[in-house]
Amino acid sequence: MQKQTLSFQAEVAQLLKLVTHSLYSNPDIFLRELISNASDACDKLRFEALNDAGLHENDSELKVRVSFDKAAKTLTITDNGIGMSQQEAIDHLGTIAKSGTRDFVAKLSGDQKNDAQLIGQFGVGFYSGFIVADKITVESRRAGVPAAQGVRWVSEGTGEFDVSEIERAERGTSIILHLKDDASEYLNAWKLKGIINKYSDHISLPILMPKEEWKEGENDQPGEMAFTGEWETVNQAAALWTRPKKDITPEHYAEFYKQISYDSEAPLATTHNRVEGATEYTQLLFIPSKAPVDMFNRDKAAGVKLYVKRVFIMDDAQALLPTYLRFVKGVVDSSDLPLNVSRELLQESRAVKAIREGCTKRVLSMIEDLANNEPEKFKTFYAEFGAVLKEGLGEDFANRERLAKLLRFASSTTDTTSVSFADYKARMKDGQDAIYYITADTLAAAKSSPQLEIFRKKGIEVLLMADRVDEWALNYLNEFDGTPLQSVAKGAVDLGKLQDEDEKKAAEEAQTQFKPILDKLKEALKDKASDVRATSRLVDSPACLVVQDGDMSTQLARMLKQAGQTVPEVKPILEVNAQHPLVRKLEASAELASFDDLANILFDQALLAEGGMPADPAAYVRRVNALLV
Ligand SMILES: Nc1ncnc2c1ncn2[C@@H]1O[C@H](COP(=O)(O)OP(=O)(O)OP(=O)(O)O)[C@@H](O)[C@H]1O
Numbered sequence: 001m002q003k004q005t006l007s008f009q010a011e012v013a014q015l016l017k018l019v020t021h022s023l024y025s026n027p028d029i030f031l032r033e034l035i036s037n038a039s040d041a042c043d044k045l046r047f048e049a050l051n052d053a054g055l056h057e058n059d060s061e062l063k064v065r066v067s068f069d070k071a072a073k074t075l076t077i078t079d080n081g082i083g084m085s086q087q088e089a090i091d092h093l094g095t096i097a098k099s100g101t102r103d104f105v106a107k108l109s110g111d112q113k114n115d116a117q118l119i120g121q122f123g124v125g126f127y128s129g130f131i132v133a134d135k136i137t138v139e140s141r142r143a144g145v146p147a148a149q150g151v152r153w154v155s156e157g158t159g160e161f162d163v164s165e166i167e168r169a170e171r172g173t174s175i176i177l178h179l180k181d182d183a184s185e186y187l188n189a190w191k192l193k194g195i196i197n198k199y200s201d202h203i204s205l206p207i208l209m210p211k212e213e214w215k216e217g218e219n220d221q222p223g224e225m226a227f228t229g230e231w232e233t234v235n236q237a238a239a240l241w242t243r244p245k246k247d248i249t250p251e252h253y254a255e256f257y258k259q260i261s262y263d264s265e266a267p268l269a270t271t272h273n274r275v276e277g278a279t280e281y282t283q284l285l286f287i288p289s290k291a292p293v294d295m296f297n298r299d300k301a302a303g304v305k306l307y308v309k310r311v312f313i314m315d316d317a318q319a320l321l322p323t324y325l326r327f328v329k330g331v332v333d334s335s336d337l338p339l340n341v342s343r344e345l346l347q348e349s350r351a352v353k354a355i356r357e358g359c360t361k362r363v364l365s366m367i368e369d370l371a372n373n374e375p376e377k378f379k380t381f382y383a384e385f386g387a388v389l390k391e392g393l394g395e396d397f398a399n400r401e402r403l404a405k406l407l408r409f410a411s412s413t414t415d416t417t418s419v420s421f422a423d424y425k426a427r428m429k430d431g432q433d434a435i436y437y438i439t440a441d442t443l444a445a446a447k448s449s450p451q452l453e454i455f456r457k458k459g460i461e462v463l464l465m466a467d468r469v470d471e472w473a474l475n476y477l478n479e480f481d482g483t484p485l486q487s488v489a490k491g492a493v494d495l496g497k498l499q500d501e502d503e504k505k506a507a508e509e510a511q512t513q514f515k516p517i518l519d520k521l522k523e524a525l526k527d528k529a530s531d532v533r534a535t536s537r538l539v540d541s542p543a544c545l546v547v548q549d550g551d552m553s554t555q556l557a558r559m560l561k562q563a564g565q566t567v568p569e570v571k572p573i574l575e576v577n578a579q580h581p582l583v584r585k586l587e588a589s590a591e592l593a594s595f596d597d598l599a600n601i602l603f604d605q606a607l608l609a610e611g612g613m614p615a616d617p618a619a620y621v622r623r624v625n626a627l628l629v
Helices: 010-020 029-049 088-093 101-109 112-120 125-130 181-186 189-198 250-262 343-348 348-372 375-395 399-407 419-428 441-445 450-459 470-474 501-513 513-523 555-561 581-588 595-609 617-629
Strands: 004-007 064-069 074-079 134-140 150-155 158-164 172-179 205-217 224-233 271-273 281-287 303-308 309-315 328-332 409-411 414-419 435-439 461-463 483-487 532-534 544-545 573-576
Touching: 004 088, 010 101, 010 125, 029 074, 029 125, 029 172, 029 189, 029 309, 064 112, 064 189, 074 555, 088 134, 088 150, 125 134, 150 461, 172 181, 172 309, 181 189, 181 617, 189 205, 189 250, 189 470, 250 271, 250 281, 250 303, 250 328, 281 348, 328 348, 343 348, 348 375, 348 399, 375 414, 375 470, 399 414, 399 419, 409 441, 419 435, 435 450, 435 470, 441 461, 450 544, 461 470, 470 555, 501 513, 501 532, 513 532, 513 573, 513 581, 513 595, 544 595, 573 595, 595 617
Parallel strands: 064 205, 303 328, 435 461, 435 483, 532 573
Antiparallel strands: 004 158, 064 074, 074 172, 134 150, 134 172, 150 158, 205 224, 271 281, 281 328, 303 309, 409 414, 409 461, 544 573
16 A cells, blocks of 8 residues: 555544644543543454454453653554554544534534533544644554554644555554653653553553663662563553442542543442342443433433443443433443343343343432432432433333332422422322323413413412423323322313312303303304313413313424424313403304404414414414404
């Protein structure tokens, strides 16, 4: 292969510019990124060698070596992992393959402070070398490829890189950083050991550095540290989760978490256990402090890595946790699964089923623990992940009750999202036999909803729900601890024992007395409303819309339509307040030509009040204007 000069993909060039303009306030992390890549490369080799032992080439002790040359001002990170072919070096180091990272780079604004924050969430991997180096040379040979087909890749981190063919006896990759003048502090073993200890201690491979010893000076010269020619292991070289809990500090856990999650913040909660019995495995799971931007994408990659007997098998092992816990990050290391387990096999494995149940229970305990003992953290958790947790009501029947206890809502008497079903029950009025709730597009809409009027008048608390998932999720929860849940926007209003006899009688009388008008309204609105009836649910408003028990609410129907789904046409019921002057006016205009307009205005206003839109807004405006002039 001739030496070639190639250009970076536009996004890489953009990223590099950012990196070289000293994006990081903490330059040390370049070493973590490069060691992490080296460790990934070794994981890949181990995995591919499961089917082709020849790839080990008589060098099966996988390791990472870090060394420096003071005179040449270079720092070199070498691994004997999978290596790169010539084409792979061009593809992997010249373009960004991961679409997630590419999208993210496209979002960078050029504003350094903002970008720095954003980039902290992703990590720039290999390119972080350019924080400390003004030139990087990569030399590599892929496992199984002849020594003559090695590759050298060189770049100064500007627009281009060179690639050429080299002879390379040993398999794997060396990253040679030509350090900038102001980065010479990295030509120091103590400094490097300190960074490795801080960021890369949990790496399961040995990280080796040349051994140094104190050498006394001769002829009155001062002594100095000198290389002995041997290598020494400078990390613990045992995967974090395999070590006894008592030897692991919160900082170790946090570092490990940051490494696997690309999060810059420490996790909110951590659980680490060895599970013994019929299925044996170790779980190390984390709840992040912040939700990722794409959390509501249910197809999003899961966050748990699968290892089998300490061999890395796959990222994003979806079978290990239910979808509604997709925000959890961590590692599961099983001793029961075969090393060649595939994603398909995972779905069917009984061991995986047991692991999944065990992990789900653990995560729920972790959340319960926050709820019971760390209210501030639970608040953070709920603000970030409460909405996803609700999906569990429909997805995980076995844990439905535990989940229901963890839910929190705003209510007509509390502004914060802090009311649990248990709190609500404890405050229920004498004679109240249901937990009342309302769903709406926003909390403000829920709060000012006409359906709440009678409840407010009687001092009955109503839970307000404005998460998109609420109505769907609540479909799966009919009761809490023996008390039924009742939407106040569905079915006829039934306050049971809370409504006194007089009120009930008045409502019935209104229904009969009002019948002619109701019939006329029904006729006028036959295309829009399935029924029109008098109600005792309203106090200040003239009318509202409700649906039958079991029907989809108008709000959910709207939401699904917006999302492009076809929804069966559900005509709502128009309920009118016989006491309201506007409704009285209807009675008076029963024989007039304007009756039809008034009827339509009444319906459209009820729709507007709950956040909907009249089917024909222009006609609505015309009708109101006709009344105004
Ligand atoms: N030491 C190495 N050995 C073999 N391949 C490597 C090595 N370092 C980097 N690569 C290849 O280059 C690619 C790009 O590396 P880079 O660090 O930019 O991203 P990444 O590792 O894929 O992502 P991230 O660092 O965000 O996890 C890697 O995916 C890998 O294929």
